[in-house]
Amino acid sequence: VNVNGKPTRTIWASADGAVEIIDQTALPHAFVVRSLRTVADVAHAIASMQVRGAPLIGAAAAYGLWLAMRADASDGALAAARTALAATRPTAVNLRWALDAMMARLAPLAPDARADAARAAADAIADDDVAINRAIGAHAHALIRAAGARRGAGEPVQVLTHCNAGWLATVDWGTALAGVYAAHDAGLPVHVWVDETRPRNQGAALTAWELGAHGVPHTVIVDNAGGHLMQRGQVDVVLVGTDRTTAAGDVVNKIGTYLKALAARDCGVPFYVAAPSPSIDWTIRGAPDGIPIEERAAEEVTTVVGAAASGATTRVRVAPDGSRAHNPGFDVTPARLVTGIVTERGVAAASRDGLARLFPERAADAAASGVP
Amino acid sequence: VNVNGKPTRTIWASADGAVEIIDQTALPHAFVVRSLRTVADVAHAIASMQVRGAPLIGAAAAYGLWLAMRADASDGALAAARTALAATRPTAVNLRWALDAMMARLAPLAPDARADAARAAADAIADDDVAINRAIGAHAHALIRAAGARRGAGEPVQVLTHCNAGWLATVDWGTALAGVYAAHDAGLPVHVWVDETRPRNQGAALTAWELGAHGVPHTVIVDNAGGHLMQRGQVDVVLVGTDRTTAAGDVVNKIGTYLKALAARDCGVPFYVAAPSPSIDWTIRGAPDGIPIEERAAEEVTTVVGAAASGATTRVRVAPDGSRAHNPGFDVTPARLVTGIVTERGVAAASRDGLARLFPERAADAAASGVP
Numbered sequence: 001v002n003v004n005g006k007p008t009r010t011i012w013a014s015a016d017g018a019v020e021i022i023d024q025t026a027l028p029h030a031f032v033v034r035s036l037r038t039v040a041d042v043a044h045a046i047a048s049m050q051v052r053g054a055p056l057i058g059a060a061a062a063y064g065l066w067l068a069m070r071a072d073a074s075d076g077a078l079a080a081a082r083t084a085l086a087a088t089r090p091t092a093v094n095l096r097w098a099l100d101a102m103m104a105r106l107a108p109l110a111p112d113a114r115a116d117a118a119r120a121a122a123d124a125i126a127d128d129d130v131a132i133n134r135a136i137g138a139h140a141h142a143l144i145r146a147a148g149a150r151r152g153a154g155e156p157v158q159v160l161t162h163c164n165a166g167w168l169a170t171v172d173w174g175t176a177l178a179g180v181y182a183a184h185d186a187g188l189p190v191h192v193w194v195d196e197t198r199p200r201n202q203g204a205a206l207t208a209w210e211l212g213a214h215g216v217p218h219t220v221i222v223d224n225a226g227g228h229l230m231q232r233g234q235v236d237v238v239l240v241g242t243d244r245t246t247a248a249g250d251v252v253n254k255i256g257t258y259l260k261a262l263a264a265r266d267c268g269v270p271f272y273v274a275a276p277s278p279s280i281d282w283t284i285r286g287a288p289d290g291i292p293i294e295e296r297a298a299e300e301v302t303t304v305v306g307a308a309a310s311g312a313t314t315r316v317r318v319a320p321d322g323s324r325a326h327n328p329g330f331d332v333t334p335a336r337l338v339t340g341i342v343t344e345r346g347v348a349a350a351s352r353d354g355l356a357r358l359f360p361e362r363a364a365d366a367a368a369s370g371v372p
Numbered sequence: 373v374n375v376n377g378k379p380t381r382t383i384w385a386s387a388d389g390a391v392e393i394i395d396q397t398a399l400p401h402a403f404v405v406r407s408l409r410t411v412a413d414v415a416h417a418i419a420s421m422q423v424r425g426a427p428l429i430g431a432a433a434a435y436g437l438w439l440a441m442r443a444d445a446s447d448g449a450l451a452a453a454r455t456a457l458a459a460t461r462p463t464a465v466n467l468r469w470a471l472d473a474m475m476a477r478l479a480p481l482a483p484d485a486r487a488d489a490a491r492a493a494a495d496a497i498a499d500d501d502v503a504i505n506r507a508i509g510a511h512a513h514a515l516i517r518a519a520g521a522r523r524g525a526g527e528p529v530q531v532l533t534h535c536n537a538g539w540l541a542t543v544d545w546g547t548a549l550a551g552v553y554a555a556h557d558a559g560l561p562v563h564v565w566v567d568e569t570r571p572r573n574q575g576a577a578l579t580a581w582e583l584g585a586h587g588v589p590h591t592v593i594v595d596n597a598g599g600h601l602m603q604r605g606q607v608d609v610v611l612v613g614t615d616r617t618t619a620a621g622d623v624v625n626k627i628g629t630y631l632k633a634l635a636a637r638d639c640g641v642p643f644y645v646a647a648p649s650p651s652i653d654w655t656i657r658g659a660p661d662g663i664p665i666e667e668r669a670a671e672e673v674t675t676v677v678g679a680a681a682s683g684a685t686t687r688v689r690v691a692p693d694g695s696r697a698h699n700p701g702f703d704v705t706p707a708r709l710v711t712g713i714v715t716e717r718g719v720a721a722a723s724r725d726g727l728a729r730l731f732p733e734r735a736a737d738a739a740a741s742g743v744p
Contacts, residue, residue, distance in 0.1 A: 196570070223596050254596075305690075320580050323591070
């Protein structure tokens, strides 16, 4: 999407052989591009969340192997680089998937062929992500247009989103926001209600920033406000991303997504989930109760990070010193509350049959491997 | 309730003729008692939210008239004091109700009788609030005990609450939390999930502090987390307060209450509203769509106030400079989502009939004055 009017990806290779990233820990208060020159730089960028979002982490790890191979293309260096990158975010599925794909491509090659091959393979992973998201965007654009049909000509379609499932979580376009950018770029007036998304405020800090950078009208709200807006007819469609969607259409996403899905159902607002096919977990076809929910640090709840009047990044405590906090990172929105799942192949009903119809080969693989 | 083991109200008259308050703007980081010596001191305390919560504001205004009458008990001074106090929070219903009651008592008296009468009337307003809340607490205690029946012996009943409907919003005991204190003091193990309640964080700052001060086990969560906890069976009952409940049982309360009511319904968790009878609006018997919802400052959304590492109260910005914010202060939970309304006379069904059965004289008055 655009930053200051210029199309920009979240990661790219520079002419002089560095990997350039947008440092997301500085957003929304500063736009900082960092040059990563070693695999250690890349590992640090992932671990410290300078880059985050499952698709972007995968691409960053792939480019990390490219930097490693340019410095030392031996078998030992390749294995060491893989290990260092895999250790950064041990639970991120895309990270392991991207590293496995890179290793399969690079390991059989002679060392002197590895650097160029790594660059080509990393570019391909990044380009594939962009292509998937562009396809999701085209399908979601149609849904946004349809949801806004009740608005008068020139009146913006009202979209509500939770967390950051935008450009910054991917290489470009985002998942849930891909349709918003497609609609906006096609001249459809669209306005986005941005849930701030406590505890880490990815909505207020990242989604608001990237929408603003691309020129999309938007308004930040606290996570408590979305239900009220839906009751009063101020939301036409809810669009969110997903960290993992089961083969039955149950959606694991940022904590609080379930509450918005309940309000959408109660108010008759369509609720769509943008899910690139790599985020669909074909191994879970039954009840999602067993999905482990990551518990994060209590400090994310008891404190808030922002920019003080001086501009300095500052952490302030909002709860009493003696109070405990609990911080589940995700919740599960049952398929019955989901109007549709937007994939790169189109919009599926949130059900086994709906997903299997769009991805018959995946469903068949899962059945063949004995998934109940 | 107790502070450091000592029973404490939120407001009281001192032996030397001052009005003592707990400065709630310093909580949860410091416990500061302020002595108010003039009606201007009281007006400032209300306007700056050193005291807040509808019942407490009413009592504070009553004590403000006492201070005014001790300085100058003339008709002119009485009228001026009333005007100054009424202007502090123009929308607070209890404030006007308390001032009207005080004026009806004081205006007919000779000036030299007014100071003593004002003190007695202010004490009566405070004591009435305590009595109402104690009665609500007894009824809510029974509900909490019943909701916890599925827990094993000694295992705490799990209560979830939103915002601050506790001791600090009243003279003592609170509304939604009155039952928690009653249960705890009676030896029933109880644990409270405290919604932080963005944007002003009354849950994290005030509810967590007062529960901790009284020794009630509690855990702070972000507003996004309650639905997930209910899905996983970690909440036995939801108890919230109300700013205004209609005669039909629709509940106006802090923004986000509606989302928790939806989750409670979806998960089969009872959802109760503690409503002192002065908060029931007998003039609204139809749909609540017309109730105006206060819009508060955007800065409450784009920034967060807390204690920096130095201990200094600091405001940090969490959203980009260019992003707009929208800040509705309340939402409406439809009666159909409310299991019961806990009043000082018992628990009513959330309906015209349910409320009229407990308050037949109020319902009759409303009918007689032509409320449709």
